Amino acid sequence: MGSAFLPGYMEEIDTRRIHQSKSPLRITNDPLVELTASIMEKGLLEPIVVRPSGEYFEVVAGNRRLEACRRLKIQRILCHVVDLDDRESYEVSLTENIHRKTLNPVEEGLAFRKYVESFGYGSASELARRIDKSPSYVSRRIALLDLPKEVRDGLLLRGAKVGLAQELIPLDDEKREELTELIARTGLTKRSEVRRLVRKLALEAYDGAPGTWRQRPSEYEKTELRAHMIERTLAKCIASLKESMGRFDQVMSSLPTDDKDFWILSEAIMWHRRSMNSQIDDLLRLRKRFRKSFREIR
Secondary structure (H helix, E strand, O other): OOHHHOOOEEEEEEHHHEEOOOOOOOOOOOOOHHHHHHHHHHOOOOOEEEEEEOOEEEEEEOHHHHHHHHHOOOOEEEEEEOOOOHHHHHHHHHHHHHHHOOOOHHHHHHHHHHHHHHOOOOOHHHHHHHHOOOHHHHHHHHHHHHOOHHHHHHHHOOOOOHHHHHHOOOOOHHHHHHHHHHHHHHOOOOHHHHHHHHHHHHHHOEOOOOOOEOOOOOHHHHHHHHHHHHHHHHHHHHHHHHHHHHHHHHHHHOOOOOOHHHHHHHHHHHHHHHHHHHHHHHHHHHHHHHHHHHHHHO
16 A cells, blocks of 8 residues: 555645654664755655644654755645554555665564564554565564574674575574674675575484474474475485486487487487486476475465
């Protein structure tokens, strides 16, 4: 639900009558230098969204733009006035910020958790529909909050991709910090390599007795680890078959092409090669089904 499609009206409002949102989504400090310079040069290109609040108005979307205008001593700004309840206001604010990509992954996770748990506005799946994202996108952002703050800061604030941080979720705090330091020290950026290390560390925590762990993982963590193990197993099988097909091709290329007996042998080998290719297709379909089932679980 973007602000462009909201009912309401446009009005120039004195900035002194506008209050910041009661539920701001951004937690990081923003000097607003670029935004202030842009408004100074071009003016406020897009009105902020506000809702009536007694004799005043509350920001729904546009806290940063309002603050930048105040710093420029602009007294009146164009606003899109809409009549929304708390839940609708929060949904519009979320949608606007995600569309503008103004939130970092941790801020998104905090905002999603407030919607689902603190405010009780709806489930993760319902929120995903509201903001036009997949349920797995929402649940993974919330899961980031399970990481210790120093781990999140150590990865996300250094510019690491969200996927790297998400790979650390199955580990306990000690191993998360250990792997975070390794990533920072080596500059490791490949998610597949981080996933391999996570799986190795997670398996080291297993003490050998069926169903027992030194630190029992959550259901989400066990699901993630199981997904990694199945993905890796199927990938190895597919790679092995592809390697065998390559060797078959080498053998076939060495056979004489003008000899009838060798031609028959070549056809027989080709039949087995096609059979392996069919097996690879079956494994790829199996992997696709597993991926889909784990996405639904998450």
